[in-house]
Amino acid sequence: MHRFHSISVVISLFVFWLVLSGYFTPFLVTVGLVSSVLVVLFAHRMSVIDREGHPLELRAGVWSYWPWLVVEIVKSAWTVSKLIVHPRLPISPTMMRVKMSQTSAVGQVMYANSITLTPGTISVAIEGDEILVHALTQAGAEDLAGGEMDRRVSACEARA
Amino acid sequence: MSAAIDILSMILMGAGGVFCVIGAFGVLRMPGFYTRMHAASVIDTLGASLIIVGLLLQSGFTLASGKLLILWLLIFFCSPTASHSLANAAHRRGVTPWQPDQGAKSSSKN
Amino acid sequence: MMYAVVVGALLVSLCLLLVRALLGPTVFDRALAGNAVGTVAMLLLAIFQFVSGRPEFVDLALVYGLLNIVGTIAVQKFFRYGDLGEPGVADEEHRL
Missing domain, CATH: 1.20.5 (Single alpha-helices involved in coiled-coils or other helix-helix interfaces)
Structure with missing residues (x-):
């Protein structure tokens, strides 16, 4: 330590x-x-304090990642709100698997939590190096499958 | 100056309240368990954030704003954890996702 | 006065969430509604600090938020495993 x-x-x-x-x-x-x-x-x-509890090494990466994440959250929350008040409720829920390229546990948690934090996508389970994701619409699922969030989390992790 | 901040914070808090109502309405309206979770996360993210930012503008630079920031961090770190654990438990217990062709009555296994 | 609108909106969403908690249909729907009710109550407590002019309420909001998380995870764990987990027995299961 x-x-x-x-x-x-x-x-x-x-x-x-x-x-x-x-x-x-x-x-x-x-x-x-x-x-x-x-x-x-x-x-x-008691050795209950470790790198994962206080991931200091991420401090360089998060300052470029969090602002992008906040913008993403606002955009997708707006989309989901429009869907909710839409009279015909045009949702097309999909379950899909997303590859994650992070290597460390902290990076994987960061990616899964980012997926859940964005309204419209929820990480349901983690299986190996794949995340089972439930998306509210087909478009949101394709957005996530495009892999920009994965790339950005990996970049944030790599700057450690 | 302070009047402008007052108006800005009122607008932010009003928008936050509107998003909370939309999210709660979505929780009531959406079919199936997983789709309801998406509506609930609107409350957790945008609704809560807008209201807390509005309150931060009201409180200025005091100890209360520090506590509000901690509250914000708490929501941002813990609400996805709670959502994920709920979704994971539902997935383990075999709650099936709602599909458009299944009609209104679905995901009521359990 | 300016807080009255926000508090009213939060109370309306509280009522909508309570209806969902009563309707169900699965236990996870109720737990989800309970979690959202906790978030809204936390926001109400944070606002009430400014309404009443007593800064203690934001501490209450913090404690409420922490209890909300712990409560949700306890409910989730109970309905996933049928008990609150015995350390060592289902260790592999817990680890996913």
Whole structure:
């Protein structure tokens, strides 16, 4: 375990403490810092803290991936909303398998969660290197099968 | 200036409320379990985000906005996890996806 | 006043979701509706902070969100395996 990684976990926990507590007296800030350090120390001894719980190595990639994902979410949410209020409900639900090219577990989770987060597609199950996806419309399924999201997640993973 | 922010945040929150109603209406209207999940994810993503951004504009740079940001992150990381686990459980229990030619009564296995 | 519209819209969606939770037909539909009700309630609590001027409500919203996730996953697990999982017994199954 790298020292840099542990320090980053301590800082995240400390910021979380500060935001939740809202008191900035010296005593309480010290208590918060000490308890963050202690939590990370104990977690090390129990070896429950690992790369997956705090995937610091993704920090370079997500800043280009998240804005794109937000735009995708807004676009597909708008499409799904139009489908819902459409009088004839023109949906064509499809189940399909999508290849994923990610190698690490974190990258695969990121891809599956991105699929679920976008309205109109849901990852139902993961089988080997394929994701079983339920799409609300044929067009959405073809969009996903085009593989742009897969490429972008892989690029984000590769920048680690 | 503050009036402009007020109006902007009101528009954002209003739009968020509209999307929440649309999503809930979709959950009620859609046929079959998996198609309902798509409608529910509209509430989780666009509805929740718009309302939280509107509230962030209202609160300005305070501790409350930090908590709202944590709430936003919580929704964004945990709602797809919950949706996926529900879909996976339904898939394991053999809930079949609704098909257009099956008519209104389907996916009621269980 | 300006919050009244949003709160009204959220209450309407709450009612629609409750109807779906009552109609079913499968248990997963009800769990899905329950999850969405939790999200909407979380948003209501976050707004109520500004309506009542008491900042504690956003903490309630956070706790409600966490409980919502845990509750949904517990329900999902129960209806998938029939119990809440015994560690070591169905380990391969859990791992997918």
